[in-house]
Amino acid sequence: MSECEGRYDAVIIGAGMAGASLGAELAGHMRVLMIEMETMPGYHATGRSVAFWSQSYGGPAIRPLTRASGAFLARPPVDFADHGFLLPRGGVHIGRAQDAPLRDAMIADYQDADKGPNALFRPLAADELQSRIMGLRPEWVIGLEEESLRDIDVAALHGAYLSAFRRHGGALLCHHRFAGAEYRGGAQGWQMSLFNGGDAPVTVTASLLINAAGAWADTVARGADVRPLGVKPLLRTVTQLRVSPSAPDDMPLVLDISQRFYFKPVGQGRIWLTPHDEQPAAAQDAAPEEIDVAIAIDRLQSAMDWQVEAVERKWAGLRSFAPDRLPVYGRDPRQPAFFWFAGQGGFGIQTAPAAAKLASALITGAVPDVMVRDLDPAAYAPGRLQS
Numbered sequence: 061m062s063e064c065e066g067r068y069d070a071v072i073i074g075a076g077m078a079g080a081s082l083g084a085e086l087a088g089h090m091r092v093l094m095i096e097m098e099t100m101p102g103y104h105a106t107g108r109s110v111a112f113w114s115q116s117y118g119g120p121a122i123r124p125l126t127r128a129s130g131a132f133l134a135r136p137p138v139d140f141a142d143h144g145f146l147l148p149r150g151g152v153h154i155g156r157a158q159d160a161p162l163r164d165a166m167i168a169d170y171q172d173a174d175k176g177p178n179a180l181f182r183p184l185a186a187d188e189l190q191s192r193i194m195g196l197r198p199e200w201v202i203g204l205e206e207e208s209l210r211d212i213d214v215a216a217l218h219g220a221y222l223s224a225f226r227r228h229g230g231a232l233l234c235h236h237r238f239a240g241a242e243y244r245g246g247a248q249g250w251q252m253s254l255f256n257g258g259d260a261p262v263t264v265t266a267s268l269l270i271n272a273a274g275a276w277a278d279t280v281a282r283g284a285d286v287r288p289l290g291v292k293p294l295l296r297t298v299t300q301l302r303v304s305p306s307a308p309d310d311m312p313l314v315l316d317i318s319q320r321f322y323f324k325p326v327g328q329g330r331i332w333l334t335p336h337d338e339q340p341a342a343a344q345d346a347a348p349e350e351i352d353v354a355i356a357i358d359r360l361q362s363a364m365d366w367q368v369e370a371v372e373r374k375w376a377g378l379r380s381f382a383p384d385r386l387p388v389y390g391r392d393p394r395q396p397a398f399f400w401f402a403g404q405g406g407f408g409i410q411t412a413p414a415a416a417k418l419a420s421a422l423i424t425g426a427v428p429d430v431m432v433r434d435l436d437p438a439a440y441a442p443g444r445l446q447s
């Protein structure tokens with residue numbers, strides 16, 4: 061019998077940022093088991109992110125989750141971590157003259173009723189833009205500074221959530237793949253089968269099954285005989301380049317307003333660059349294509365007067381989206397013993413603290429934490445996708 065075989069209040073499938081953060085919130089309230097099919101948590105989307113926190117990323121409907129998470133990420137409670145997870149960076153959205161309508165739409169999208177127009181962005185004049193981003197080609201005349209943008213220490217945040225989960229009594233089982241579950245109802249709840257390469261499955265039972273399986277969210281739903289929501293993985297490519305002249309360490313994250321690339325310095329003159337691609341992909345160990353790296357470099361060179369001296373690394377990860385590109389947090393309307401925590405798209409790190417607090421309140425029925433008291437969970441409920 062496996063050490064984790066037995067009965068739990070909740071089993072979480074997936075130990076990426078979603079599973080780890082929600083697990084940490086729940087473990088003090090109930091008996092929780094977290095299942096991860098890889099030998100290490102964080103192998104998929106969580107370990108492949110570009111690691112920034114931006115209030116404009118993901119669109120206006122994501123912003124409340126990002127903002128609500130910001131203070132926790134900057135100054136976490138002392139019993140959670142002894143340092144913050146946000147690091148100085150700043151961002152600048154750049155465009156050419158023809159991108160003016162896109163710039164205007166961005167500003168309009170983020171007008172703050174409380175702070176007046178353009179609170180998030182500060183327009184930069186062309187000469188200011190040139191001095192902010194050394195090497196920018198002269199036809200890039202539009203600049204919107206997003207001063208509040210930060211880097212996130214993703215590994216430290218994920219590690220802190222996993223530690224909190226264990227400290228509060230949660231059990232993590234790696235190298236075990238959820239293969240399916242049968243709902244027997246009442247006190248029996250779910251009977252789940254997990255595979256770890258052995259001949260016979262490990263069996264666990266639980267009252268609640270929590271789906272935090274990232275790109276595999278719909279696969280897990282099918283395995284539990286729950287109707288999938290259409291959560292689709294989209295592949296994004298990233299490459300690490302050595303450029304000449306060296307990229308200054310203190311330069312901002314630079315994002316093309318027309319969404320064809322973004323890049324940021326990662327030290328010693330290197331940058332991480334993405335062509336902002338979104339290829340539909342199967343749920344799998346995603347790998348980059350040479351062509352997408354070439355496209356990324358071509359787009360970079362259309363904006364920056366830099367030589368690319370070496371492609372040092374390249375990788376790809378899966379960002380998973382529901383059809384309306386909003387995350388899905390909540391009990392399945394037809395099977396309330398199945399909880400969706402999926403569709404975190406390209407914002408699952410920067411929204412993790414608020415998302416986990418919101419979901420934990422939905423599961424336990426407790427009064428939501430002050431961090432999320434003003435957020436309306438109905439916006440993220442799975443029922444919106446099943447009507």
Ligand SMILES: Cc1cc2nc3c(=O)[nH]c(=O)nc-3n(C[C@H](O)[C@H](O)[C@H](O)COP(=O)(O)OP(=O)(O)OC[C@H]3O[C@@H](n4cnc5c(N)ncnc54)[C@H](O)[C@@H]3O)c2cc1C
Pocket residue numbers: 073074075076077078079095096097098101102103104105106107108109110111112113236237238239272273274275276280296297298376377378379402404405406407408409410411
């Ligand atoms: C290139 C890239 C850049 C990004 N940049 C940012 C960024 O700057 N800021 C930001 O906030 N977000 C960013 N993201 C998005 C962020 O990484 C994701 O939203 C987040 O990591 C999703 O976390 P998750 O736990 O849902 O998914 P994952 O990290 O993929 O975790 C899901 C886990 O479930 C496990 N699993 C699946 N099926 C099973 C099964 N049957 N049995 C057991 N285990 C299973 C998987 O092995 C996996 O470990 C980026 C993503 C990518 C790919």
